[in-house]
Amino acid sequence: MKIQINTDNNIDGSDALTQQTQAVVEDAMGHFAQQITRVEVHLSDENSHKGGRDKRCVMEARLEGMQPVAVTDQAQHIEQAVQGAADKLKKLLDRELGRLSNQ
Numbered sequence: 001m002k003i004q005i006n007t008d009n010n011i012d013g014s015d016a017l018t019q020q021t022q023a024v025v026e027d028a029m030g031h032f033a034q035q036i037t038r039v040e041v042h043l044s045d046e047n048s049h050k051g052g053r054d055k056r057c058v059m060e061a062r063l064e065g066m067q068p069v070a071v072t073d074q075a076q077h078i079e080q081a082v083q084g085a086a087d088k089l090k091k092l093l094d095r096e097l098g099r100l101s102n103q
Contacts, residue, residue, distance in 0.1 A: 010045035
């Protein structure tokens with residue numbers, strides 16, 4: 001499973017943020033690692049310096065033989081948005097892959 005992290009101009013794409021984001025994704029998606037070819041993470045700050053609940057994380061998982069699935073989460077801090085999106089993606093994949101295994 002490859003993890004690709006993209007940031008906008010308002011997010012500092014530091015090594016620490018990259019490592020932390022990769023760890024969150026690997027932890028959440030570990031159960032699905034054999035079925036996922038790539039996870040793309042897009043981090044952005046909707047209104048940069050104004051503050052507020054404007055940090056956004058879009059996470060897209062590409063699965064073998066299936067259409068990609070994506071989720072979005074917004075929070076006050078980028079780390080919270082990453083964790084929220086990872087949790088949402090895990091639930092979505094549980095539901096989607098569970099549905100396939102029941103067919």
